[in-house]
Structures are given as C-alpha cells and as structure tokens.
Amino acid sequence: MDIFTIGELRKTFSNGEVKEEVLKGVNLTLKKGEITALVGSSGSGKSTLLTIAAGLQPASDGKILFDGHNLTSMTSEEMRSIRAKKFGFVFQFAHLVPFLTVEEQLDLMLDVSEVKMPKENRQQEIHYLLERVGLSHRKQAYPASLSGGEKQRVAIARAIIHKPQVLFADEPTASLDSKRSKEIMSLLRDLTKTLNITTLMVTHDEEMLSYVDHVVKMSDGLVV
Numbered sequence: 001m002d003i004f005t006i007g008e009l010r011k012t013f014s015n016g017e018v019k020e021e022v023l024k025g026v027n028l029t030l031k032k033g034e035i036t037a038l039v040g041s042s043g044s045g046k047s048t049l050l051t052i053a054a055g056l057q058p059a060s061d062g063k064i065l066f067d068g069h070n071l072t073s074m075t076s077e078e079m080r081s082i083r084a085k086k087f088g089f090v091f092q093f094a095h096l097v098p099f100l101t102v103e104e105q106l107d108l109m110l111d112v113s114e115v116k117m118p119k120e121n122r123q124q125e126i127h128y129l130l131e132r133v134g135l136s137h138r139k140q141a142y143p144a145s146l147s148g149g150e151k152q153r154v155a156i157a158r159a160i161i162h163k164p165q166v167l168f169a170d171e172p173t174a175s176l177d178s179k180r181s182k183e184i185m186s187l188l189r190d191l192t193k194t195l196n197i198t199t200l201m202v203t204h205d206e207e208m209l210s211y212v213d214h215v216v217k218m219s220d221g222l223v224v
C-alpha cells in the first residue's frame with residue numbers, strides 16, 4: 001500500500017544572486033512495510049530529498065502526499081505535529097543525551113511525541129522495545145558506556161518508541177564497521193517488516209543494499 005507519494009519535487013537554494021536547483025522534479029512512492037534506499041554520488045540531492053520528505057525543510061515546488069495529507073501545504077505547526085507523532089529519525093551518529101540512561105532516552109521521546117500512556121505501560125513498552133533491539137540488559141546504562149553499535153540501537157529504539165508510520169534514516173551505518181553495519185541493517189529490516197513501518201534511508205554503502213526492498217538512484221537532482 002502506497003503511504004508516501006512525492007511528485008515533481010523541486011528545491012532551489014539561493015546564495016545571494018546565485019540560484020542552484022538541487023532537486024529538479026523528483027517523483028518517488030514509498031510503500032508500507034518496505035525499506036527504500038537513496039543512493040547516488042555526493043551532491044546528487046539525497047539528503048535534501050530526505051529532509052524535505054521528513055518536513056525538516058520546505059520544498060520550492062511539488063507535492064508530498066502522506067497518508068491523505070499534503071505536507072507541502074501544511075503550516076509549520078501542523079508539520080511539527082506530524083513530525084513528532086508520525087515520523088521517526090535516525091542519523092549517522094546516535095546523538096543520545098549524555099546525562100540520560102538508555103531507558104530515559106526512550107521515555108523522553110514518548111514525552112516529545114505527546115504519547116499518553118500510564119506509567120506501567122510506558123515501562124513495558126520501553127522494556128519490550130529494548131528487548132527487540134537486544135539491549136534490555138543495558139537499560140540503566142549511560143551513553144558513554146555503550147559501543148557505537150549499541151548507541152545506534154538505542155537511537156533506533158528511540159526513533160520508533162512512539163510507533164511512527166515513517167522512519168527516515170540518513171546514513172544510519174556510516175559511523176560503524178562492516179559487521180555492526182550489517183547487524184543494524186538487519187535490525188532495521190526486521191523492525192520495518194514486523195511493525196509495518198515505511199523506511200526511507202540514505203546510504204553510500206553498497207553492502208547495505210541487500211537489506212532493502214528498493215534502491216533509488218539519484219543523479220544531479222533527479223531519480224535516474
């Protein structure tokens with residue numbers, strides 16, 4: 001089932017007098033329960049496309065339809081609410097809060113996403129998800145004592161604790177070695193399938209493409 005449709009998306013950046021069109025009419029459809037990887041040379045527009053799709057920056061033109069909403073015509077407040085409640089984010093580095101334990105990182109995310117749930121259920125949800133990502137034994141740990149792969153597992157758990165419909169991942173394995181990268185991709189695939197999430201990721205690593213359902217190549221601001 002299509003959940004995300006991007007149509008004729010354009011983005012122009014202006015630096016003084018100079019205008020650069022970095023997205024030149026991109027079309028892309030994402031389906032539930034599938035991972036799509038954006039690949040292409042540096043500067044081809046992958047991160048710009050991902051951040052616009054995620055509502056982190058505005059498009060110059062075009063449409064983004066998500067679950068019946070046109071994201072490009074929303075107010076910034078409506079967009080903020082969709083981002084917080086329906087989207088999840090994972091980046092190259094985990095960006096965990098240094099003074100919060102693993103379980104507190106997830107608890108904070110439930111607050112940010114305005115998930116209303118009794119305290120015992122919150123604890124259960126957090127425990128269940130930490131088990132899914134193989135970290136229930138490190139619930140009380142602070143980020144400084146976690147390995148790179150463990151930090152990224154916490155970042156993934158934090159990105160989906162509020163049950164988002166779409167997960168955006170910008171180079172989620174770029175800071176990890178090959179073995180850890182494969183483990184993280186296997187986890188992302190497993191969670192995408194079992195929780196029926198729609199995942200859009202950017203990667204430079206061809207080894208990771210065997211874990212995804214679709215590979216979309218970008219070149220000079222277009223899908224090719």
Ligand SMILES: Nc1ncnc2c1ncn2[C@@H]1O[C@H](COP(=O)(O)OP(=O)(O)OP(=O)(O)O)[C@@H](O)[C@H]1O
Pocket residue numbers: 013014022040041042043044045046047048049
């Ligand atoms: N805020 C901005 N202002 C001006 N130009 C920008 C801005 N953000 C991106 N660009 C330009 O847009 C083009 C596409 O950048 P983008 O980061 O989307 O590429 P990418 O394919 O993700 O590259 P990489 O693989 O190196 O991360 C580049 O030429 C970049 O310099």
